[in-house]
Amino acid sequence: MANTSLRGLRIAITGGTSGLGLALVRRLVEAGADVAFIARRRSGIERVGQQYPDAHGIVGDVSQKDEIHPIAIQVLGALGGLDVLVNNASSLGPVPLALLADTECEDLDRAFATNVLGPFRLTRALLGSLAATAREGGVPLVVNISSDAAVTPYAGWGAYGASKAALAHLSRIWDVELAAEGIRTVSIDPGDMDTPLHELAVPDADRSSLKSPDQAAAEIIELIVARAARTPEPEATR
Amino acid sequence: MIPAAVAVQRPPDARLMVVDASGQVVHKRRADFPALVRSRDLVIANDAATLPASLSGTHLATGSPIELRLAGRRSLLPQHIDTFKAVAFGAGDFRTPTESRPLPPPFSVGDSLQLGPLRAVVRTILEHPRLIEVRFEGSAQKIWEGLARHGRPIQYSYLSDPLALWDTWTTIASRPVAFEPPSAGFLLDWRLVDSLRARGATFATLTHAAGISSTGDARLDAMLPLAEAYEIPARTADAIDAVRQRNGRIIAVGTTVVRALEDAAAYDGCVRAGRAVATLTIGPFTQLRIVDALVTGQHEPGTSHYELLRAFHDDSVLRRTLAEAEMRAYRTHEFGDSLFIVRRSPSAGTITATSDIRRGPLSEPASDSDRTAGRSG
Numbered sequence: 281m282a283n284t285s286l287r288g289l290r291i292a293i294t295g296g297t298s299g300l301g302l303a304l305v306r307r308l309v310e311a312g313a314d315v316a317f318i319a320r321r322r323s324g325i326e327r328v329g330q331q332y333p334d335a336h337g338i339v340g341d342v343s344q345k346d347e348i349h350p351i352a353i354q355v356l357g358a359l360g361g362l363d364v365l366v367n368n369a370s371s372l373g374p375v376p377l378a379l380l381a382d383t384e385c386e387d388l389d390r391a392f393a394t395n396v397l398g399p400f401r402l403t404r405a406l407l408g409s410l411a412a413t414a415r416e417g418g419v420p421l422v423v424n425i426s427s428d429a430a431v432t433p434y435a436g437w438g439a440y441g442a443s444k445a446a447l448a449h450l451s452r453i454w455d456v457e458l459a460a461e462g463i464r465t466v467s468i469d470p471g472d473m474d475t476p477l478h479e480l481a482v483p484d485a486d487r488s489s490l491k492s493p494d495q496a497a498a499e500i501i502e503l504i505v506a507r508a509a510r511t512p513e514p515e516a517t518r
Numbered sequence: 519m520i521p522a523a524v525a526v527q528r529p530p531d532a533r534l535m536v537v538d539a540s541g542q543v544v545h546k547r548r549a550d551f552p553a554l555v556r557s558r559d560l561v562i563a564n565d566a567a568t569l570p571a572s573l574s575g576t577h578l579a580t581g582s583p584i585e586l587r588l589a590g591r592r593s594l595l596p597q598h599i600d601t602f603k604a605v606a607f608g609a610g611d612f613r614t615p616t617e618s619r620p621l622p623p624p625f626s627v628g629d630s631l632q633l634g635p636l637r638a639v640v641r642t643i644l645e646h647p648r649l650i651e652v653r654f655e656g657s658a659q660k661i662w663e664g665l666a667r668h669g670r671p672i673q674y675s676y677l678s679d680p681l682a683l684w685d686t687w688t689t690i691a692s693r694p695v696a697f698e699p700p701s702a703g704f705l706l707d708w709r710l711v712d713s714l715r716a717r718g719a720t721f722a723t724l725t726h727a728a729g730i731s732s733t734g735d736a737r738l739d740a741m742l743p744l745a746e747a748y749e750i751p752a753r754t755a756d757a758i759d760a761v762r763q764r765n766g767r768i769i770a771v772g773t774t775v776v777r778a779l780e781d782a783a784a785y786d787g788c789v790r791a792g793r794a795v796a797t798l799t800i801g802p803f804t805q806l807r808i809v810d811a812l813v814t815g816q817h818e819p820g821t822s823h824y825e826l827l828r829a830f831h832d833d834s835v836l837r838r839t840l841a842e843a844e845m846r847a848y849r850t851h852e853f854g855d856s857l858f859i860v861r862r863s864p865s866a867g868t869i870t871a872t873s874d875i876r877r878g879p880l881s882e883p884a885s886d887s888d889r890t891a892g893r894s895g
Contacts, residue, residue, distance in 0.1 A: 336659060337659075338663070339663075348684075349666075349683040349684055349687070350666035350667050350683075351666075352567075352694075353567070353569070353570075353662065353665070353666040353694045354659075354662050354663055354666050356567070356596075356692070356693050356694055357596050357599065357658070357662035357665075357666070357694065358596065358658075358659065358662065359596070360595070360596040360693065361692070361693065405684075405687070407689075407708075408565055408567065408687075408688070408689065408690045408691040408692040409692040409693065411690065411692075412565055412690075412692040412693075412723060412725075412751075415722065415723060415751070415753055416751050416752070416753055417753065457708075460712050460715070461708065461711075
């Protein structure tokens with residue numbers, strides 16, 4: 281069933297060359313979706329591009345304002361439109377993790393640039409396309425990858441947690457405001473996963489206790505399918 | 519009129535000149551635009567995002583620096599990204615008015631151009647030595663990447679600062695296919711779109727690859743607008759049918775919307791969904807079949823935009839609007855003030871179609887069912 285509903289769905293994923301992003305790319309390509317994935321390093325884009333030649337790799341850094349529109353142009357050039365945007369690229373802030381009181385402003389800045397401003401800018405740049413999808417009868421969706429650190433104040437996770445909390449709240453406000461355009465926004469906590477990001481944060485974690493990114497990807501895709509399969513609501517008349 | 523020199527899409531003091539069906543002129547604030555829209559109306563905007571269509575580089579045979587401005591494409595399909603019509607300029611940048619720029623070297627078919635990471639070959643010299651067709655080498659993905667990273671938005675010498683790409687994207691910008699911004703759409707933001715629906719009107723879009731507006735060369739400018747690819751979604755075609763049945767008006771946001779809709783209807787008066795290339799040039803002898811009103815910028819005589827206005831009203835009315843615009847120092851160009859023009863009513867003494875089912879209700883004076891349209895702002 282999942283395969284049928286994902287076929288041809290146009291999906292862009294930031295941070296698509298490792299961890300959860302890579303697992304999403306793999307599962308979505310296999311399900312027949314039309315996938316664009318974005319990452320900072322060309323080497324990663326080329327490696328994943330060789331594995332999944334049908335997916336469209338785009339080099340870009342969502343934390344950089346000047347790169348947002350070039351990324352958006354390439355996403356829309358590759359896919360011709362957009363149904364789902366997954367803002368997955370994340371920054372921990374200070375590595376190794378630091379107490380908030382020990383966090384350098386530059387590290388906090390980087391966490392917010394990647395985890396809040398980047399998703400905000402990229403979503404804004406792609407909003408016109410998502411709204412066009414809705415006007416044409418589709419059910420566009422923005423998925424923002426969040427964390428339990430956005431809710432629980434874990435010591436040492438200040439930059440990451442505060443920025444993910446901002447992203448989660450941004451998602452809620454956008455979901456309310458964009459309902460009139462037919463665009464839904466969700467924030468998802470995929471759980472603690474065995475990813476390169478987690479290894480940077482907690483190098484001595486017991487990996488067997490961590491969720492596989494593939495399982496988290498499967499859960500997110502289930503949500504995308506559930507949303508995309510929904511009958512579009514009639515045009516808002518408020 | 520004076521050029522608007524700062525790239526602000528929605529300046530709070532932007533003005534809107536309103537010309538109603540009888541040719542009467544009133545002055546409003548641009549923020550009043552939604553109040554001109556009635557509950558049965560359909561507002562159609564161009565949702566094309568703007569490509570960074572200015573590519574700097576080198577004509578390899580002579581080593582001369584050139585700027586290539588992409589200006590046309592055969593369709594909006596993402597994979598049709600290798601071949602473009604383009605206008606070439608010689609050395610220099612936007613700070614030099616286009617009419618003072620040096621000429622590019624003479625082109626021959628087969629010449630190679632290096633444009634940042636992109637390599638292109640001249641395929642055809644078109645109707646003017648500076649109007650060429652080029653073909654980019656490499657995969658569609660590589661071409662999109664090269665355009666996105668190396669291209670810059672086409673710049674305007676009347677602006678004080680260079681335009682960033684985000685300055686050229688309207689709020690509703692979707693697929694990047696326009697060569698210059700469909701700038702009438704700058705007046706739209708999401709709140710305004712919402713307010714149109716709140717008034718009971720319908721908002722719809724089409725996608726039209728707006729071409730370049732001026733080249734600084736009289737012979738080239740006389741060829742404008744070039745053929746422009748467009749696409750009309752099925753929902754928009756349906757909305758046009760629905761609004762015609764309920765005797766609402768079709769309000770175009772921008773001249774590109776007028777061109778796409780009238781081109782689509784040129785065959786039999788019906789707008790069908792799908793892709794096409796607009797070749798229709800709209801002027802004083804064009805009978806508008808679809809569009810009832812247009813919101814656009816302030817245009818000067820001699821431009822193709824001004825010629826298009828001549829399909830809405832006769833020259834005496836347009837001369838009066840120009841005089842008003844001069845007297846009140848309306849701002850022209852992409853980031854300037856706006857004009858809302860309702861096409862003349864048949865009673866104004868002009869020839870119009872009689873078989874058109876919308877004709878009766880549309881010939882009502884604009885103020886008839888709109889409490890605000892006739893009121894001076």
